[in-house]
Amino acid sequence: MQRKLKRQRKDYIRREKNSIRRQKKLARQKKKEWRQRRIIEHGGWLNYLLYFIFGKQEKKTSRAEPAHTRAKKSFFKQLKEDWQYSRKQKRERKKMQIQDERRRSAFARREKQTIKREKTHLKRHQQLMNKRLRKEQNRKFQQGFTEFIRNPFARKQLNKQQQLLRQHIKEDIRRERKERITRLPGNISKSFNRSMRLRRERYRFRIRRMQNSLGRFGVFLRNTQVRNDVLKTAINSSVLFLVSFILINLADKMISILTAGFFDIPAVLYSYRIFWPLYTYSTLYTRLALIVIFATGPIFSLALSLIFYQVYLWARRFPANFKTFIVWSIFHGITMFFGAYVSGVITRTGFVYTTEWIFFSNIFDVEEIIFLVVSVIVLVIAGFYLTRQFLFAATTNRLIMEGNRIYFMLAQIMIPWILGNAALFVINYPRNPPELLLLYGVSILMVIPMLASYNTPSNQMVKIPGARSKVRLGWIYFLIAAGLIYVMRAILYNGLNFS
Structure with missing residues (x-):
């Protein structure tokens, strides 16, 4: 009996559970259908979510409106209509622009044709007027000529x-x-x-x-800072003067010796001159050989100065010591050409042999005097021109200010010229030939214009972009100068034979 009651109770519970499941399923289906209807009414999931978040915005419609106009449009449909409307407006604007452009081009074409017709008309009118003027000028000329023939003194x-x-x-x-x-x-x-x-x-x-x-x-x-900067500038410039002179001078002599080697002429290189061991009347001393040997060195020095000038233009933003070395190299390259000729004319050595054998001239002939005057003028002009380059080689703008510029020019040019020539004299002491001493002194023709033109209005406007705040000693150039002095005194002073 109890088992039967338990079974009946289980059946009842099962039927109740099934009934509840069917009711839940039916409720879910109804809810799903209701949601689908709402989604369809709002035009999709996005519109339904917007409606669910922001609420319903009812639009007041008049009773006279028909039912199909009161129906709410979907968001995407409205977006599509707006996009189509904007495209339509864009096409219309583009069409109007094309029409305006066509009208403008037609108007410009008509204007060009009108201007062309006017030009042709003016050209014909001008040709006609020129023809009449020529005719009238010819008539007046004929009339004046006939009157002159009839009575020349009338x-x-x-x-x-x-x-x-x-x-x-x-x-x-x-x-x-x-x-x-x-x-x-x-x-x-x-x-x-x-x-x-x-x-x-x-x-x-x-x-x-x-x-x-x-x-x-x-x-x-x-002013301690300016004083120290000027002192360091004088030291750096003096060392660079010495280094550049030794390098340019050695290059000048080596080119002359190598050129002599092509003519089988031996030579001995000293630090102060080139010694030619052959006797004066040797058959190897031909006219061509003498012209080429004594001309190649100075010409090579002048070419080096031009090359260094191009390097200086390229190295405007390089360190000041490097720019000073380049400017001194230009200075010595010009001196080795024009200054060597002035020295050679006075001492009858070196570069003057070139003009002597080209023109077969005697001492102080017209050719030598002309070349001498030209050399002096070129040295003075080069000095005026190099002033600006030395100003651009300053380390700081403080050194080229109005109150400090004179001390900078003395430290950059005059003091290095004095100390450098004194050092060269000491290096070759006691063997300093007159032509070498005169070459040292001739360069004063470039130094004086520099000191005379440093304060011109154009040079007062010089400013150095990216200048440093203080001057530093160029220790690398000190080492190079020491090495060159050792080579000059220990090796070249005793002679280096090229046979």
């Missing part, structure tokens, strides 16, 4: 008005000349007074500038 007939005008002009010229003569003493006195006033002003200006210079010198001595 004067032009003037009417009364022209005669009166000529008479008035002559009277005005005569009166102006008399006024000039009467004003001449007064003009002389005014000119003399003006010149005296200008001289007094120049004298006052020079006194004032000297006083300012003396005052700036006191400021310079008190």
